[in-house]
Structure formats: structure tokens, C-alpha cells
Amino acid sequence: MGKKGILAVVSGFSGSGKGTLMKELMSRYPQTYALSVSATTRSPREGEEEGREYFFKTKEDFEKMIAKDELIEYAKYVENYYGTPRAYVEKKLDEGMDVILEIEIQGALKVRERFPDTLLLFVTPPTAEELRARLIGRGTETMDVIKSRLDRACEEAKGMGAYDYLIVNDDLNDCVEKMHAIIQGEHQRSSRNEEFMRKIKEDLNSLKGED
């Protein structure tokens, strides 16, 4: 049951450690999860590799992808495009792998519009106090830096309620296992197993017919 992969979007507060969390999830369960790689028109930074951090595209190529509906969602930040290529996601889902997208709330909501079964996970520190500590830092940041982090966190917090689950990042190990348990548990949602239920009902009816 629930053989088709689940599309899971992971977002979270900046500094919630979700990058590390994703890497650990992939390395523990490489047969279960596939991490979607975004396409972008921004230039590669030192150490970044084509197809690992991003698929690097020219603006022209990216706009062709948009026109041909090859992206599940895309957005423009500071003159650069970022988007999620559709082909890879659909291929992995069909293979039965759970696909993880690490994107922000606007993208998350667009993905869910397109794939209503998308699971939305939001990574957060365990308490408001800890979030506060991460935002303020050690008192060595300028007011401007803190203000811009606060603004961003406020924006992120506004969207939290739209997510299905909050993943509390207290301890990396626990957090990876919690995320794994939640995604695997979702495979057993009855709404994801319509075919299984239909088959059982059909079988029972045909057994009654044989009486």
C-alpha cells in the first residue's frame, strides 16, 4: 500500500538547521528519499557543482522551461530565477521514492496547488526563546543584521500554519528520525490508499456474490 512516492516540501526558519537535516536524512535513507535540485539563473559560487547544488541555466533557457511548463514552481529573487524542474520530481515519485523539496513558503503553496497531496513540513527551533537566541546572536551583530533577520523570521512565522507538521529541531538525530517517521506514517493515510480500499471492497462484494 502507498507505493507511490510522497512529495514533501521542507521549509523552516533561517538557521533552523534544515540543510544539515536534509543531508542527514538522504544519507541515512538513500533508497527512500530523493532530494530535488533546483534550477537557477544565478552564477555558480565557488565549490558549487552543476546538478548538485543547482542546475545552472541561462536566463533564456530558464524562460524556455517556464514556457514549456517544465517547472512545478518558480520565483524571481534579485534578478535571478529559481525553480523546481518537474521531470525529475515526477520520475522519482513514479519510482516510489519520496521526493523532498527544500523551498520557501510561496513556492510550497504553489507546489501544493499543483499536487494537492504534497506534504508540507516546517522546521523550527524547540522554543521561541531559542529562536530569539539564534536571531540575536552573541551580541556581536549590528542592529541592521538583526533587524533583517527578524523581518525575515516574522515573514516565515506567518506561513507556519499552512504547513501540515512542525518538525522541532532539538537534536539532529531525533529530528531526522521524527521527520522519517512522519513521512513514512503519511504513506498509511487512508486518503493515500484509495486503491487499496477499493480493492478490499470489491473483493468482499465478489465473495458475497459467490455465496
Place this chain on the structure above:
Amino acid sequence: MGKKGILAVVSGFSGSGKGTLMKELMSRYPQTYALSVSATTRSPREGEEEGREYFFKTKEDFEKMIAKDELIEYAKYVENYYGTPRAYVEKKLDEGMDVILEIEIQGALKVRERFPDTLLLFVTPPTAEELRARLIGRGTETMDVIKSRLDRACEEAKGMGAYDYLIVNDDLNDCVEKMHAIIQGEHQRSSRNEEFMRKIKEDLNSLKGED
């Protein structure tokens, strides 16, 4: 987060092994789960103990409990009442324990009407073939017995879609752990953590005020 207990109703096909499953869940996680004991007006059978299998009540006492709204749900089968006493459930939930009710679909839906956060779990054999095998037995059952099992299973199957999760009972050990993972994962649903989200938003706003 998610400190308040979850009320989980477990139903399933007859012979799906849910009784054994419940016992095993309780014995592995006695600090986490409390099993609700039903009240009934039927007579105790040999080996049954007051407060363990059931709370045994006279018809008069049971009807008083109904009148005083002391039952979350109740039903009458073959001249006997069966119902779920409210006080125990609410006490355990407030203590932060997850409370399990093992009742049938009609009761499950009544409970959810009253407590909209109720989690509904349905225990099923892994395949329609296996359900069929369990219903037909080893060829030693009379047609009447098989027919009555089939009728009952058809009724049970009709309600399956109303449940949140299907718990596939393939292997007892796996099944107990799956059920545990699902209930514990549910504690992290954002809809069960409104207070946590409100607190984070409030803290962020008061930090902005301090700028």
C-alpha cells in the same frame, strides 16, 4: 509542544488482530498510552474483571450516566448498552497521555463529532486476499458463519474511508511500531500546536518592538 494527549480510536476488520495489537502497545509504552475501558450492562463472562474488560453497570445506572452526559458515546446492541465513560478519558488526556478507544465505526464517528481532534485508525490485513482467507477460514465453517462474517466485513469496509490512517497488520512487532509512530507523529501536526505557533509569533513581534 503537543503536550496534551491525543484521543485515538482504533477500529478494524474482525479478526484483524487489533486486540493483541492494543495489548502489545500498552505493554511497550505504559507511560504514553491509556486504554479506555467501556461501560456495559451485559453480564460479566467467566474470567472478566470489573474495570479491566468492562465497567459492569445495571441498566438503571447506565441510563443515569446517559442522562448526566457522562458518556462520550454509547450504543445498544442486542438489548445491552455499551459506552465510553467521559471522566477517565478527559483525565488521562489532561495528564498528557494518549488515550486509545477500541470501538466500532458508529461510535468512532460520534466521538469525533464531540472531539474534532480525535485520530481515527483502522486496522486491516495487508491484502484483500488475506482478508478473504481469514473470512473463509479453513473450509470447516458453515455457510451461515461465513455469510455473517462477510456481511460484517462489508459493513466495516464501508466505513474505512472515514478513518485517518490504515494500519496494516502484517507483523505484530512492525504493526505496533507503525501505530506508535503515527500517533506520536500526530503530536507534531501544526493544527495541534496552535499555542506554540502563537507564542513564536508573539515573541518575534515583541523583539521587533524592542528595536
